[in-house]
Amino acid sequence: MPTITVYGNDLSPPARAVRMVAESVGVDVDLKRTYPLRGECKKPEYLKMNPMHQIPTINDGGFFLSDSHAIATYLVDKYAKNDSLYPKDVLKRSIVHERLFFDVSLYTKVLNFVIGPLLLKKEPTDESRNSLVDGLETAERFLTASKFIAGDSLTIADYCLYCSITFVDFPQKGQIDLSKYKSIQRWIDLLQKTSPLVKKYDQFAEKGLKIFLEDGKY
Template sequence: MKLYKLDGSPPARSAMMVVEALGLTVDAVDCDLLKGENTSPEYMKKNPVHTIPLLEDGDLTIHDSHVIVTYLVDKYAKDDSLYPKDIKKRAQVDQKLYFDATILFPRLRAVTYPMIAEGLTKPTEKMLSQIEEAYSMLDAFLSGSKWLAGDSMTVADICAVGSATGLNHIVPLDAAKYPNVAAWLNTMKQQPFVKSKNEPGDTFLGQWIASKLTSS
């Protein structure tokens, strides 16, 4: 398998974490958005949406991180703990995957993309309030369980952690206000694959965001 990725990208890190969690081997290929490598003719032919990550497994190409991680578990995992086959349990996981896809990560991208494309140096009040709202939703989801979707860790947790740690660089998480999120993040950060595949890229992303933001 070949995985096109960028360490600073939370979606790419989701795929990287699941690859490691499953003990798989992939040919990892860096694709630098800051250099426009994702809009090269060769890459655009593979993925007209020109996003990362991108997985190639034989004759199959997948360009969405949430589909990549569920595909990898369905095809290669020894059990279904990360993505349950039970239809009700899977629905709970899918809900939280879509939450990451439609709320968490887009609210991070709403800030970082204008930094790249438009030279944004200060998030608007609306951007900041939407991040606070996302924290509130995440905290509510975690109010009845230490995990996002059920009684054990799933791909929903793995996909969401990269987005959540990224948002923290823009609006630092108030642990007193969002205790469930703080506890969940602490638990996730102890996972070996989070330490090895999320932490370095998240550190880079944080440094990059800090270099772009102004205090005025």
């Protein structure tokens, strides 16, 4: 079984999404826990791998790649036995791309709502709350129209957006009531019931949250 090195940590939604995709296509992961808030992504050796100084980054036999969405598509293209997670059909793949690009903006909204207030020990601002609600309402519309986030079958977009959306409820439980978004809640329940990977990486997130709350590692 092939093995890649992933630089990330247990709490980071993009890093967890990459690990979920890797495992789903039969790739072992050697996780090198990396914490941006500790300045670890700005060390010279890390910047050589990823000039954008973010997580996750992968090393696949000397090939370095960053950005969770780029990594996810690469892993499926290289290692998956079929194209179910990332369809080759142009129309279906375009919808997956649309949802992945949406995840970029949604994850930024989630971070602004969750991490800043935790670090500053303040309540989220009305601006960050309204921005996140707008993103969730968009996700709700996507999921009202289809069983999964990019159609009627599971794709890499589900793993990415699941990690982003449920991150709202890890550090800031109750600040946003996800249950009022009926289609999002149905989708979350579906993934939690049908995907062992989702349960497994939810547990990693809880472990990562504990570390973050104890010493601020993220």
